[in-house]
Amino acid sequence: MSSRREEVIKVLSDFNLKDYGTNGISLSERLAEAQTQCLAVGLRNSDQFGVLLQLIDTEEGLRRLIIGMEAAALVLGAGKKLLYIPEYALKEKEWIEKSLNAAGIELRTGLIDVREHEDSVICHLVTMLALADCLDGTYEEGIYISVNGGPLKKAAPDTLIGDLTDPDVGKGVLAGNHVYSNGEWNKTLKETEAYNGVLRILAGNECxxxxxxxxxxxxxxxxxxxxxxxxxxxxxxxxxxxxxxxxxxxxxxxxxxxxxxxxxxxxxxxxxxxxxxxxxxxxxxxxxxxxxxxxxRKKCPAGVCFVSTALFIDPAVCTGCMECMDQCVADCIEGKSGYIHMIDTSECTRCRACMKVCKAGAIIETDGKLPKLPERLIRCGKFKKR
Incomplete structure (x- = not known):
């Protein structure tokens, strides 16, 4: 057991692995010097997108996560291993819990309570996958990124955001928790700290x-x-x-x-x-x-705020085809097949893409008072004005 522990420490030291998204001490020193019985692993509490959970949504990804957590726990001498997933990712819970239980890992949902884990070692989920790569000798430094919701890929830390997006499109970019105007395309992924996997072009009509x-x-x-x-x-x-x-x-x-x-x-x-x-x-x-x-000036350059017009779906005309929902980039249309759809006017950007695809002509723009509309999903043809 001792020789295996020293072997893991040496491998981590050789690769100079650090916790994902940090510039702190090497993981080998951090684990070897810690005095704790608990290892807590998860995304950063600030990650509200969960893009990086894609890395463990396969059996192979989960297997490598378990390998990394077992190796880290071995170095720590920790008898307690915890994996946290956000509440918004509860759908991931059921299928991974069985494998985790078999490995002696407890699955928890929600934020990682730093007070509860004041004496624990908290590591990023990606760090455990990197640890498994180190043990295989396949580790390469990189930052996982999804461009405009596309496939999650690993890019070199010095990759420019301008090399991943089109500088001529939109007015800026959301990278991690940061926003940058079009004049900042020469920033690297490492400089933007895009460690939640998000890189998205900001459209001109986005306020x-x-x-x-x-x-x-x-x-x-x-x-x-x-x-x-x-x-x-x-x-x-x-x-x-x-x-x-x-x-x-x-x-x-x-x-x-x-x-x-x-x-x-x-x-x-x-x-x-x-x-x-x-x-x-x-x-x-x-x-x-x-x-x-x-x-x-009480003026919105994107044309979103201070506008008097609003879009609504005529409940007497809507066929519940769901075409408008598929086109809505703001994801502000609620509905399902055969039910009258509803637009959340507070979220609507009035891009009018929904109007263009509505074959029934049910989507109407008005600058007056909205008529009586459904407050919940109702089958098409069943709504009655009162």
Missing amino acids: MVQLAQKDLLKNRERSCGKCVFCREGLLQLQAMFKDTAEGKGRTEYPELIKEIGLAMKYGCLCSLGQNAAELALGVIEQFSDEFSAHNK
């Missing part, structure tokens, strides 16, 4: 104020609420971006956003709060003209 507001709201919903900086910081930031999107912004908001965002980066206990402010800060820094237009 950056709305993007930040919705991102902050998602983080508020996922926050455990135990950390004051995270709980209160997210509340204040989201409120300011919401005000701005509604034309109620104040001139002092940019400085307040910067102040609160920087305080969260250093005051929050886990990555959810530490990274949640990154996108908001990026909008203030990279898209200051767009934010200022909302604040000072």
